[in-house]
Amino acid sequence: MSELQNPNVLMCGTGEYTTGWTGSGASTSDKKIGVVALTLFDLRRLGKVADLSMVGVSGKKFPEIRQHLEKNIAGVYKDMDVSFEEFPKSNLVDTEAYKTAIDKLSPGQAVIIFTPDSTHFPIALYAIERGLHVLVTKPATQLLEHHNTLIEAAKKHHVVCWVEHHKRYDPVYSDARAKAAALGEFNFFNAWMSQPKSQLETFRAWAGKDSDISYYLSSHHIDICCWMLDGIAVPTRVVASAATGIATSEPYNCVPQTEDTITLLVDWESVKSKTHKGTAVYTASWTAPLKAGIHSAQHWYYMAEKGDITVDQAHRGYDLTYDDTGKSWVNPFYMKYSPSESGHFDGQRGYGYISIEKFIDAVRSVNAGRTQPSDYDKHGLPTIANTVLTTAILNAGRISLDEKRPVGIKNDGDLWVLQ
16 A cells, blocks of 8 residues: 555536536526535645646636636635646637546546536546546436446446535435435335526526436436435336426527426335335426525435435525525535635535545545545445446436336346336
């Protein structure tokens, strides 16, 4: 074993979740200064990562992004260095700039991917094949076949490949999962997640074209359900239904195939009992009201043989009221943006931060020979292998909508496949 080294890290994607900057300016959501870049700047301050870089499609955005980060991060938190190398350079537009950025890294360094859903697979595979560790936002891929390919590629190249399912680190969700293990056979799960219609403006460039609201939002709770049911039940069939008409109308004018709200009905079968079967309903929407006081409405209900669990993630007994905007419910458990007493960033306990830090810790440990990438599959962490059923359900849902039929899920040897 060797000493822990600090990896260089490339951020793929320059948008809201990475920087808090969108195509129309600073984000108006609860991620006004982003999550990924802020976390990595702080991890660099704390001595866990080395050089940082960032890649997008257009280099023309970087002057505004740098100004935004300088003002809202370096200008707010003490000792926060917001420097990074950019790709593409010189105001160029390059859809494959990620290859140039990845090629500058050495094996054992890391790539964090927050780009449109349709680009996750080619970027992740390109990085893995060059010996780089990868953290990719959800959904890992849109196709189950691609997910299976990433599982095999990560094994072959002996790298860490995780999916950024940060809900697994929420103390409420993780505790609920532990409690569910004692409730016996699974019976019913119902999940709702929505964001306001303003998100259709933020995501207009890809909404309905490259992905849908089920991939974008339901992936959170589908993963939590799959995580809770690991070793208890497996999904066997998916039927999808959608509501339409708002996203495609004024003032949003998304492409004609954009759904407003998508619901997936999923059949589950017990892995231990021939008589026990369950059902799950996962619904997601990006046409919720604009002034509901929350950016993400999110709640779910779990019923099993010996009890049930109800979680309301949006209302945690902490609300603020402003004269100009009214009441809002806030969630500092996700990301705490207010500085510490010393003026430093103070969000290290937020589960959005922890999700990225745990990945960096795994990268450092594997590089030092202290652990193997496969070790993390055993601990309920969102590795690429542990999240395959989430992709299976999402992919089956998309096929069900497009082909207007139920879609089966089954295990074929070592692979999960769709029917």
